Amino acid sequence: xxxxxxxxxxxxxxxxxxxxxxxxxxxxxxxxxxxxxxxxxxxxxxxxxxxxxxxxxxxxxxxxxxxxxxxxxxxxxxxxxxxxxxxxxxxxxxxxxxxxxxxxxxxxxxxxxxxxxxxxxxxxxxxxxxxxxxxxxxxxxxxxxxxxxxxxxxxxx
Amino acid sequence: xxxxxxxxxxxxxxxxxxxxxxxxxxxxxxxxxxxxxxxxxxxxxxxxxxxxxxxxxxxxxxxxxxxxxxxxxxxxxxxxxxxxxxxxxxxxxxxxxxxxxxxxxxxxxxxxxxxxxxxxxxxxxxxxxxxxxxxxxxxxxxxxxxxxxxxxxxxxxxxxx
Numbered sequence: 338x339x340x341x342x343x344x345x346x347x348x349x350x351x352x353x354x355x356x357x358x359x360x361x362x363x364x365x366x367x368x369x370x371x372x373x374x375x376x377x378x379x380x381x382x383x384x385x386x387x388x389x390x391x392x393x394x395x396x397x398x399x400x401x402x403x404x405x406x407x408x409x410x411x412x413x414x415x416x417x418x419x420x421x422x423x424x425x426x427x428x429x430x431x432x433x434x435x436x437x438x439x440x441x442x443x444x445x446x447x448x449x450x451x452x453x454x455x456x457x458x459x460x461x462x463x464x465x466x467x468x469x470x471x472x473x474x475x476x477x478x479x480x481x482x483x484x485x486x487x488x489x490x491x492x493x494x
Numbered sequence: 495x496x497x498x499x500x501x502x503x504x505x506x507x508x509x510x511x512x513x514x515x516x517x518x519x520x521x522x523x524x525x526x527x528x529x530x531x532x533x534x535x536x537x538x539x540x541x542x543x544x545x546x547x548x549x550x551x552x553x554x555x556x557x558x559x560x561x562x563x564x565x566x567x568x569x570x571x572x573x574x575x576x577x578x579x580x581x582x583x584x585x586x587x588x589x590x591x592x593x594x595x596x597x598x599x600x601x602x603x604x605x606x607x608x609x610x611x612x613x614x615x616x617x618x619x620x621x622x623x624x625x626x627x628x629x630x631x632x633x634x635x636x637x638x639x640x641x642x643x644x645x646x647x648x649x650x651x652x653x654x655x
Contacts, residue, residue, distance in 0.1 A: 340643070342559040342612075355551075356558075362548030365538045367530060368516055369549075381516060388551070389514045399552040399648065401511040402537070408544035409497050415594065417601075433645045441644035444565065446636070448601070451565070452645070478597045480606075484576060486583025486591040 339395030348396060351379055352387055356397070359388070404455075411457040413439075415480040416466060417448040418473070425449075431472045437465045448478065495543035500528070501536055505546075509650065512549055555589075560610035562617045562639065566624060567603035569596070569634040575604060578628055582607050585627075587620045602634055614639065 348356075354377055363369045374381040391397045406413050420428045425443075432438055432452060441452035456462050466477040497505070503526050513521040519537065520530035540546045555563055570578055575593055582605065583591035590608040607624060611617035621637055 339554055339557045340561075341556060342561055343557045345559065348558075356553050359551035360553070362550050363512070365534060365541060365549070367519060367534065369518065370516060385514050385516065392511070392514075394557065395554055396557045397551050398554045398646065399511060400514070400550070401508050402505065402549050403547040403552075404505065404648075405544050405547050409495060415592075415606075429644050436650050438645055439648055439650070440646050442640045443642035443644055444638040444640050446638040448638075450644070451638070455648075455650075478601060480594040480597065480601075482592045482594055484579060484593040486579050486593075 343394060343396060347394065348391070351377065351383075352391060352396070355384065355387055356391070359400070406455045406457065409457065410459075411455070412459040412462050413456075413482070414454045414462045414466075415482070416452050416454060416469075417478045417480065418450045418469075418475050419447050420450045420473075420475060424473075428473050428475065432469055435465055435469065437461060495540070495545055497540065497545060500526075500532075501540060501545075504528075504533060504536055505540075509648070555610045559612050562611045562614045564609050564611075564614075564617045564621070564637040564639045566607045566609050566621050566637045567635065568605040568607070568624070568628060568632050569602045570605045570628060571631050571633065572604070574631045578631055579605055581627055582624055585620075585624065587611070588624075603636065609637075 358373065358377065364372050366372065370384045371381045374384045377384065388400055392400060428450065432450065433441055437454045437456050439453045439455040441450065443449060444451050454462050454465055456465065466479060470477050504522060507522055507525055512518045515521050517530065519533040523530050523533040537546060541548070579591060579593050582588055587609055588607045589610060592606045593604055594606055596602055596604050609617050609620050611620060625632065625635060
């Protein structure tokens with residue numbers, strides 16, 4: 338994944354408007370990009386081409402369905418571990434090897450590894466965390482969400 | 495909602511992205527031997543049930559110049575946590591905001607707010623705005639900057655099932 342900023346003029350105002358609009362969701366209808374085109378004043382082809390280009394450039398990481406594990410009877414859980422520096426790479430491999438690990442970030446803190454478990458059944462959270470503890474010999478702190486307030490990110494359009 | 499094997503095939507087929515064509519649901523249907531209407535009906539039902547939160551775009555904060563990304567964490571008194579969490583979540587520079595259980599004694603923080611900026615200085619300015627908003631209800635705070643993405647695949651469904 339791209340970790341550096343694109344040159345500032347890579348995206349124009351229409352691209353930025355699309356980033357803001359499409360975080361809220363694509364309409365579930367046969368020709369959804371035609372609807373987006375009407376809302377943005379672009380042509381349908383242009384909307385599609387702009388999304389494809391932004392995906393190629395790495396300006397967006399994904400365009401597709403976002404799933405809620407809880408709604409299909411599963412669960413998400415944020416987890417954190419304090420990993421000794423000299424074992425970091427080894428532990429990354431052990432943790433990432435679990436398909437339940439959806440994201441994993443290194444952070445500057447004593448708790449330096451933060452990952453999200455996404456499981457189809459709630460009991461898999463505790464089971465996977467326990468398995469990671471056994472494999473690594475390290476404590477996994479569990480931070481399930483109690484309440485979510487907002488998800489979204491706005492760029493200057 | 496219990497999803498059946500056809501729903502699962504649809505979710506698996508679109509896990510890495512929706513096809514970028516004028517009729518994306520017809521295209522998914524053509525991969526799976528379903529009609530456009532079947533794919534739409536099923537995805538619509540999954541969205542109504544909340545299994546699909548939305549079909550959306552995920553911006554790459556780094557590529558968009560937001561190279562400083564901090565997880566700000568706050569120990570907010572329980573009696574005001576919901577009210578203040580909602581206020582923090584409303585701030586335009588906060589992309590995700592959650593209440594989570596503390597993990598004492600190691601971790602006293604219950605409010606998590608992701609802040610994105612073009613520099614750490616900018617993130618720190620925004621963090622100061624949150625601190626001002628929380629006021630005396632906040633007993634302790636910290637921020638954890640991400641230094642590396644180790645994995646980012648999103649949720650994956652097991653095969654079959």
